[in-house]
Amino acid sequence: xxxFILKRLGLxxxxxxxxxxxxxxxxxxxxxxxxxxxxxxxxxxxxxAIRRVYGFDRPMLVQYGEWLVSALQGDFGESYYFKLxxxxxxxxxxxxxxxxxxxxxxxALLTAVPxxxxxAIRPNSIVDRVALFMSVAGQAMPSFWFGLILIxxxxxxxxxxxxxxxxxxxxxxxxxxxxxxxxxxxIMRLTRAGMLDTLNSDYIRTARAKGAGEGRVLFKHALxxxxxxxxxxxxxxxxxxxxxxxxxxxxxxxxxxxYLAWESIARNDLPTVQALILxxxxxxxxxxFLADVLNAWLDPRMRSA
Amino acid sequence: MTDATDPLTREWQGPTPRDMLVAKxxxxxxxxxxxxxxxxxxxxxxxxPVLAPHDPYAQxxxxxxxxxxxxxxxxxxxxxxxxxxxxxxxxxxxxxxxxLLIGAVAALISGLIGTAMxxxxxxxxxxxxxxxxxxxxxxxxxxxxxxxxxxxxILGGSLTVVICVLGLLLWDRFAVVMRASTLQxxxxxxxxxxxxxxxxxPRIVLTEIMPNIFNNLIVVITLEMAHAILLEAxxxxxxxxxxxxTPSWGLMVSEGKNMMLFEPWLVLIPGAVxxxxxxxxNLMGDGLxxxxxxxxxx
Numbered sequence: 001x002x003x004f005i006l007k008r009l010g011l012x013x014x015x016x017x018x019x020x021x022x023x024x025x026x027x028x029x030x031x032x033x034x035x036x037x038x039x040x041x042x043x044x045x046x047x048x049a050i051r052r053v054y055g056f057d058r059p060m061l062v063q064y065g066e067w068l069v070s071a072l073q074g075d076f077g078e079s080y081y082f083k084l085x086x087x088x089x090x091x092x093x094x095x096x097x098x099x100x101x102x103x104x105x106x107x108a109l110l111t112a113v114p115x116x117x118x119x120a121i122r123p124n125s126i127v128d129r130v131a132l133f134m135s136v137a138g139q140a141m142p143s144f145w146f147g148l149i150l151i152x153x154x155x156x157x158x159x160x161x162x163x164x165x166x167x168x169x170x171x172x173x174x175x176x177x178x179x180x181x182x183x184x185x186x187i188m189r190l191t192r193a194g195m196l197d198t199l200n201s202d203y204i205r206t207a208r209a210k211g212a213g214e215g216r217v218l219f220k221h222a223l224x225x226x227x228x229x230x231x232x233x234x235x236x237x238x239x240x241x242x243x244x245x246x247x248x249x250x251x252x253x254x255x256x257x258x259y260l261a262w263e264s265i266a267r268n269d270l271p272t273v274q275a276l277i278l279x280x281x282x283x284x285x286x287x288x289f290l291a292d293v294l295n296a297w298l299d300p301r302m303r304s305a
Numbered sequence: 306m307t308d309a310t311d312p313l314t315r316e317w318q319g320p321t322p323r324d325m326l327v328a329k330x331x332x333x334x335x336x337x338x339x340x341x342x343x344x345x346x347x348x349x350x351x352x353x354p355v356l357a358p359h360d361p362y363a364q365x366x367x368x369x370x371x372x373x374x375x376x377x378x379x380x381x382x383x384x385x386x387x388x389x390x391x392x393x394x395x396x397x398x399x400x401x402x403x404x405l406l407i408g409a410v411a412a413l414i415s416g417l418i419g420t421a422m423x424x425x426x427x428x429x430x431x432x433x434x435x436x437x438x439x440x441x442x443x444x445x446x447x448x449x450x451x452x453x454x455x456x457x458x459i460l461g462g463s464l465t466v467v468i469c470v471l472g473l474l475l476w477d478r479f480a481v482v483m484r485a486s487t488l489q490x491x492x493x494x495x496x497x498x499x500x501x502x503x504x505x506x507p508r509i510v511l512t513e514i515m516p517n518i519f520n521n522l523i524v525v526i527t528l529e530m531a532h533a534i535l536l537e538a539x540x541x542x543x544x545x546x547x548x549x550x551t552p553s554w555g556l557m558v559s560e561g562k563n564m565m566l567f568e569p570w571l572v573l574i575p576g577a578v579x580x581x582x583x584x585x586x587n588l589m590g591d592g593l594x595x596x597x598x599x600x601x602x603x
Binding site: 011156280 | 447448449454455539558588591
């Protein structure tokens with residue numbers, strides 16, 4: 001188990017390092033930070049002066065090395081727009097995004113797993129067809145549009161929930177549904193497939209043969225085994241969802257890290273954007289790493305992979 | 306060769322693979338619906354200049370925010386007009402061009418990159434496979450929306466930039482699927498046979514492997530096309546994709562958002578069409594996977 005964890009950890013670190021290099025390269029190649037800092041009215045000389053003061057005229061690798069060394073110490077530089085340390089800014093905004101992510105994945109699991117189980121118990125029944133339709137529709141639904149429709153119906157027409165903001169728990173209901181709906185189809189399909197698989201296996205027949213109740217067979221014997229891959233999928237989906245929260249946060253004006261990313265991109269605030277790309281990819285890397293370890297722990301066959 | 310049109314020999318031979326495929330396609334409702342809708346919207350996109358009742362860019366301050374005909378509007382503007390008085394139906398029709406063009410070209414670019422990587426990894430294995438798998442991991446760890454937004458913002462939003470950025474970002478699923486399919490196919494006897502008679506690597510890849518993984522490629526192309534269309538709409542909705550006045554469905558939703566309180570149809574109509582197109586492409590992709598999957602061939 002330990003060699004497996006160490007190998008996966010090494011790979012995760014290497015991926016994180018490469019992602020940080022690529023995103024630095026992308027932003028370095030595509031933008032002129034000096035011009036962005038100087039503003040629209042600056043003259044060519046001003047921009048040149050800023051370029052020298054901030055060291056933007058040095059080779060890219062030197063700049064990257066410097067950025068990486070301070071990033072490893074938790075220093076991501078200062079935001080061009082807020083004139084505050086980027087690290088503190090992100091830490092503060094991350095709270096909302098984390099709450100949203102946890103709520104979203106919980107919502108997805110609480111709806112998709114029962115639906116997947118129900119669909120697997122009776123394949124091709126009405127429930128199965130509804131579940132299939134929901135998953136196909138879920139994959140095609142533009143999340144920003146779904147969010148706006150929920151705002152129109154529940155906030156404006158019915159007046160039940162607030163349309164935007166993050167003050168109370170009620171503000172999180174609609175964004176949770178939108179973000180969770182995005183992860184539902186994959187979880188539902190995997191639960192259904194896993195349940196169908198286990199329900200046809202010999203030990204389920206044995207359990208039934210020895211007279212175990214149907215509820216006991218379904219939940220104690222079948223679901224326990226079928227849920228293993230679902231848990232790791234949920235971890236991976238969580239990593240994806242945090243990256244996808246940028247759209248949801250901007251629709252509902254939730255001032256989390258995704259919203260900060262959108263603002264910073266629109267304001268050409270490169271240090272913040274750079275740090276956010278790294279933070280979001282770190283989330284994905286950490287969650288997939290956890291999923292791999294969890295998988296290997298639950299199912300020793302996976303350890304050789 | 307026996308005459309396939311002769312009813313006697315034919316009955317004895319049973320249905321040809323082609324007959325079985327046709328029968329399966331005809332029996333697959335989802336696939337038929339998907340192909341129908343995609344075909345219709347493609348037709349609309351190609352014939353946009355003929356079908357659109359008005360110029361999609363023509364503004365008219367006298368006729369702003371007219372409601373669609375089913376909400377009491379006139380047939381002059383069947384789906385009403387937007388906040389600048391532009392005919393909504395015409396913008397919707399031209400928007401189909403933007404969505405389909407971005408989806409098709411982005412899927413083509415990412416398909417070329419991903420297929421080359423996946424086939425190389427699956428065929429050569431070893432170090433090549435390690436490098437490709439690592440690159441796939443790196444790509445998956447990069448937050449697509451964030452990276453795409455940032456690059457488009459810096460380079461400036463134009464149709465070309467959006468297409469290139471999406472094309473360069475969405476190759477991961479191609480690489481994953483093509484790698485797995487190539488691994489499977491290159492273990493077959495006919496590949497070993499080709500190698501034993503001294504066929505060159507490009508020849509084996511092009512004439513033995515590619516034809517046998519083509520089905521999977523088509524499926525991934527359709528699914529990634531849907532993915533690219535959704536992403537373009539999201540980028541444009543956030544104001545960092547295709548720029549105004551280009552008629553993009555995501556942009557139309559974004560422009561209608563401010564008037565959503567009083568005129569919800571401004572948001573509902575373009576979003577619904579977007580949903581329909583992506584749904585249809587996904588149905589087509591899922592259907593193609595069902596009818597071409599080898600386990601269903603018996």
